[in-house]
Amino acid sequence: MNRRFCSRLALRKSVAQVQRETETSQLKRSLGPWNLVFLGIGCIIGAGIFVRTGSAAALHAGPAVLLAFLVAGAVCGLAGLCYAELSSTLPVSGSAYTYSYTTIGEFAAWVMGSLLLLEYGLAASVVAVGWSGYVVSLLADYGVVIPPELTGPAGHALMRNGQAVLDVAGNPVITLFNLPAFLICMALASLLVVGVSESAKVNNAIVAVKVTVIVAFVLIGGWFVIKNFGTLKANWDPFIPPPTGEKGEFGWGGILRAATIVFFAYIGFEAVSTAGQEAKNPKRDMPFGIIGSLLICTILYILVSVVLTLMVNYTTLNVPDPVAVAVDAMGAQWAWFAKIIKIGAIVGLTSVVLVLMYGQTRVFYTMARDGLLPAVFAKVHRKFRTPWVNTLVVGGLTACSAGFFDINTLGDMTSVGTLAAFGIVCIAVMWLRRTHPEIPRGFRVPLYPLLPLLGVVACFSLIFSVEARVLRFFGWYALGAVVLYFLYGMHNSRLGKGLEPLGGDEMPEYKEDAPDR
Numbered sequence: 096m097n098r099r100f101c102s103r104l105a106l107r108k109s110v111a112q113v114q115r116e117t118e119t120s121q122l123k124r125s126l127g128p129w130n131l132v133f134l135g136i137g138c139i140i141g142a143g144i145f146v147r148t149g150s151a152a153a154l155h156a157g158p159a160v161l162l163a164f165l166v167a168g169a170v171c172g173l174a175g176l177c178y179a180e181l182s183s184t185l186p187v188s189g190s191a192y193t194y195s196y197t198t199i200g201e202f203a204a205w206v207m208g209s210l211l212l213l214e215y216g217l218a219a220s221v222v223a224v225g226w227s228g229y230v231v232s233l234l235a236d237y238g239v240v241i242p243p244e245l246t247g248p249a250g251h252a253l254m255r256n257g258q259a260v261l262d263v264a265g266n267p268v269i270t271l272f273n274l275p276a277f278l279i280c281m282a283l284a285s286l287l288v289v290g291v292s293e294s295a296k297v298n299n300a301i302v303a304v305k306v307t308v309i310v311a312f313v314l315i316g317g318w319f320v321i322k323n324f325g326t327l328k329a330n331w332d333p334f335i336p337p338p339t340g341e342k343g344e345f346g347w348g349g350i351l352r353a354a355t356i357v358f359f360a361y362i363g364f365e366a367v368s369t370a371g372q373e374a375k376n377p378k379r380d381m382p383f384g385i386i387g388s389l390l391i392c393t394i395l396y397i398l399v400s401v402v403l404t405l406m407v408n409y410t411t412l413n414v415p416d417p418v419a420v421a422v423d424a425m426g427a428q429w430a431w432f433a434k435i436i437k438i439g440a441i442v443g444l445t446s447v448v449l450v451l452m453y454g455q456t457r458v459f460y461t462m463a464r465d466g467l468l469p470a471v472f473a474k475v476h477r478k479f480r481t482p483w484v485n486t487l488v489v490g491g492l493t494a495c496s497a498g499f500f501d502i503n504t505l506g507d508m509t510s511v512g513t514l515a516a517f518g519i520v521c522i523a524v525m526w527l528r529r530t531h532p533e534i535p536r537g538f539r540v541p542l543y544p545l546l547p548l549l550g551v552v553a554c555f556s557l558i559f560s561v562e563a564r565v566l567r568f569f570g571w572y573a574l575g576a577v578v579l580y581f582l583y584g585m586h587n588s589r590l591g592k593g594l595e596p597l598g599g600d601e602m603p604e605y606k607e608d609a610p611d612r
Contacts, residue, residue: 096487097610099312100289102591103201103203103585103591104202105199105200105201105202105463106200106588106590106591107196107197107198107199107200107201107518108193108196108197108590109197109308112595113568117195123325127375127376127380128376128380128383128384128387129245130384130385130521131367131380131381131383131384131385131388132367132383132387132388132391133302134367134384134388134450135209135364135367135384135385135387135388136302136306136388136391136392137301137302137446137447137450138450139360139361139362139364139388139389139392139447139449140302140305140306140309140392140395140443143357143358143359143360143361143362143396144309144360144395144396144399145225145229145416145417145418145440145443145444146228146416146417147356147357147359147360148160148224148357148360148399148412148417148418149412149413149414149416149417149420149507150402150412150413151163151353151356151357151402152400152409152412152417153351153409153410153412153413154347154348154413155279155343155344155345155349155352155353156332156335156336156337156345156349156350156352156353156574157213157333157334157335157336157345157358157404157409158330158331158333158350158404158405158409159334159335159336159349159350159353160350160353160357160400160404160409161337161397161400161401161404162350162408163350163353163354163357164354164357164360164393164396164397164400165359165397166350166351166398167354167355167357167358167361168353168361168389168393168396168402169252170354170358170517170553170554170557171358171361171364171389171393171517171554172393173393173521173546173549173550174450174509174517174520174548174554175364175385175386175389175552176509176541176546176550176552177386177517177520177521177523177524177540177546177547177550178191178385178388178520178536178539179381179382179386179538179540180365180382180524180536181194181520181524181527181538182381182382182385182525183381183382183536183537183538184527184534184535184536185197188511190205191210191211191516191519191520191523192204192208192211192458192461192462193209193461194207194520194523194527195207195392195519195523196465197523197527198522198527198530199522199523199526200528200592201467201584201585201590202580203519203582204465204467205467205576206359206519206573206576206577207516207519207572208458208459208462208467209572209576210512210513210516210519211454211455211458211512211517212455212458212512212514213364213508213509213511213512213513213572214305214432214454214509214513214516215451215452215455215458216452216489216492216493216496217505217508217509217512218359218362218451218456218509218513219280219447219448219452219455219493219494219499220276220280220493220494220500221359221497221499221505221506222444222447222448222500222503223273223276223277223279223280223444223448223493223494223497224248224273224276224443224497224505225502226275226279226441226444226445226448227246227273227276227279227497228416229416229437229440229441229444230441231246231275232416232419232437233434233437233438234440235433236432236437240307240453241243241274241275242273243260243268243270244268244269244270244405245271245272245273245275246269246270246272246273246274246275247270247273247498248268248270248273248498248499248500248502249270249271249272249498249500249506250269250499250500251269251270251501252268252269252334253268253269253270253324260374266357268509272496272498272499273498274309274498275297275497276494277468277494277495277497277498278494278503279445279448279497280448280490280493280497281490281491281494281495282451283445283448283449283452283490284452284487284489284490284491284493284560286449286485287449287453287456287481287486287490288476288479288481288483288486289479289481290593291300296424300317301442301443301445301449303439303444304439304442304443305442305443305446306395306435306441307439307440308435308436308438308439308440308442309395309399309443310395310438311363311400311432312399312402312418312421312422312436313395313402314396315432315562316402316403316406316421316422316425316565317398317402319406319425320402320405320406322413322524324405324427327405327406330404330405330406330407330408330409331404331405335347335350336347336409343560343562346561347612350441351557351560352560352561354555354557354560355507355510355511355514355558355560355561356506356510357396357508357512358510358513358557359506359510359597361389361392361393362451362510362513364385364388364389364392367381367384367385367388369429379537381537382393382537382538400419402421403417403418403421406421406424406425407420407421407424416436416437418436418440419433419440420438422436426522448493451529452486452493455489455493456481456485456486456489457482459472459485459488460472460473460482460485464589465588465589465590466584466587466588466589466590466591466592466594467580467583467587467588468584471484471485472484472485472488473485478494502521504564505517505532505563505593507561507562507565508565508568508572510561510567511558511565511569514553514554514555514557514558515555515558517550517554518550518551518554518555520550521547521548521550521551521554522547522551524543525543525544525547528544532589
């Protein structure tokens with residue numbers, strides 16, 4: 096009995112079956128190699144550099160936040176190489192979920208799907224909250240004031256510059272709902288329903304704008320630093336502030352804690368792997384998109400962190416808009432540039448929400464085809480060829496999370512879920528190498544098995560550097576995911592019933608849609 100039960104949990108898709116799914120997909124192949132690079136950059140550059148960098152420097156690492164970016168980038172690089180190999184071998188929607196299903200088994204795939212909900216769905220909510228903060232700030236610059244009660248999570252005191260905002264009676268303003276964050280999620284969900292090709296075109300334009308803003312900050316800010324280096328070099332003294340005695344506050348422990356925070360800045364490069372069934376030549380283009388986007392963003396992050404911490408003292412950066420604060424320090428004559436930075440942040444965060452939501456819908460689409468989620472999540476619109484019901488559900492859930500919940504805890508939960516997912520992907524590479532060494536691979540992880548092993552160790556080491564409260568929440572979340580598998584997924588799995596995944600003429604929902612006229 097126990098042996099049968101364990102065998103059931105380890106039930107795996109065959110590699111041939113996964114490759115057949117690529118051929119039977121209804122999704123439109125419209126993404127080339129540079130579309131995939133822009134898709135990755137569109138997701139990577141966002142809340143991490145525009146929002147989370149400031150708190151990582153001010154509260155944990157000081158100017159050594161630069162080293163935190165290097166640590167987080169190295170961990171992501173190890174995972175990125177593993178993603179590149181898997182995506183070139185198994186080019187299907189579902190990303191790490193499908194990789195786990197093919198290598199470790201169905202239960203591991205369900206766990207991975209749950210982790211990806213944190214990485215994509217919850218992260219989209221976090222980024223939407225950051226987007227809301229920049230929008231509220233920019234509108235205030237032009238005299239447009241949104242009621243403060245509608246600009247933050249439910250039940251929290253509204254903060255400005257580290258101080259509670261008071262009403263006319265002198266009481267703290269308690270926020271009820273983050274309306275801007277809610278609206279941007281629903282608007283982007285509607286765009287994704289229209290189609291990934293159209294969304295990719297919008298994303299390419301957005302990426303061009305925000306990369307231009309980041310480069311402008313590096314160039315103009317770098318010129319300012321060089322011109323005033325004699326004065327500004329004091330901001331790097333000390334480069335690594337001495338530890339306070341509290342866990343994760345400065346010193347080398349603070350650098351590791353900051354690495355888990357800025358790790359959020361790298362989330363997104365693997366979103367390229369969710370587009371396996373929509374890439375024109377996935378075996379060639381997927382590794383190019385993953386590695387290319389990760390390298391470009393790592394270089395930009397290092398340059399931004401150097402300029403940022405030299406322009407202003409790190410203690411002033413615990414704000415929602417640290418890059419804008421640094422530009423403000425250049426003087427009143429640069430006020431116009433500060434506004435451009437805010438606009439660039441808003442544009443950048445918009446593309447991040449778009450790509451994260453896109454990734455989540457493709458994971459749900461694949462899980463529904465496998466029977467682990469209700470079939471309605473795999474329903475494809477006849478005209479737009481997108482999983483439209485799935486997209487609207489993801490948009491609604493993301494919008495409500497962004498509207499009601501706090502950004503800091505959600506951000507830490509996203510990082511923990513992502514690190515766990517990355518660790519499992521590294522394991523999947525080693526598993527597939529042992530069980531299917533004969534499969535053609537468009538890309539191979541170099542220095543195998545050293546780099547995948549280092550990836551596993553690095554990911555799980557960073558997980559345990561976060562606060563205990565986050566680990567407790569993560570534990571309860573994992574328990575809930577396991578219970579749902581035994582109540583629904585295990586009994587409805589198409590693989591467990593000996594059936595192929597839903598697709599094509601097997602999907603009654605698809606046939607019910609009216610044909611094009």
